Amino acid sequence: MGEISCDRERRHLADVLFTRTALPVSLGELSGRAVVASWRTLLLTVEVGPSRVERRLAAGGIRCPTCGGALSPWGWARSRMLRGFVVAVLRVRPRRAVCRHCQVTHVLLPVTALSRRADLAEVIGAALAAKAIGGGLRAIAAGLGRHADTVRGWLRRFTAHADRVRVLFTVLLVDTGPDPQVPAESGSLFADAVAAVLGCREAMASRWPGLGMVPPWQIASAITGGRLLAPAVTW
């Protein structure tokens, strides 16, 4: 990895440090990274269990990523149906919260999801992993039971962000792993980016065993604030 020198990379490193401090407690305590979803509304990734989110919100345990103030419940975002592997369709209704201090509102997106995607993160991640080992579009789509155009959209967007993904997750891997093993370059930026995500998860699981059961693409959702496949990189 090259030396982190430009302003953007320094800001990115600050983000990494934020993430690093959020992750060790366990994903159950994770308040992921926040990104701008719309005017005065931020998207914030949280753990999967809604009852735990409710308890944390009630106790002021989820902090505003803008100012650090405590968030309070503030209604619900629209419900959405997410397609999975084991459960064909999962209904999710993300919590909305408002900061008691700066009044900015947030949508609390569970880490099982990716922003504006109708499939669970693990399904999308399976397609990315299959592509990384040489799978063809139609075979991947058929294997997942998804339309080829849907899978093509995932692959194109990930390809567009692949270098950023590779850098972000490799930095995290090196930063968190007790004995970090940086994946060797494969000659494919796409495959290197996937390897970085998977390697990062392994490094985190080594350092914090509580994360061992968390799927890598949920960790990827948490780290990117649910915007792994968003149009613009904000992480």
Ligand SMILES: [Zn+2]
């Ligand atoms: Zn705030």
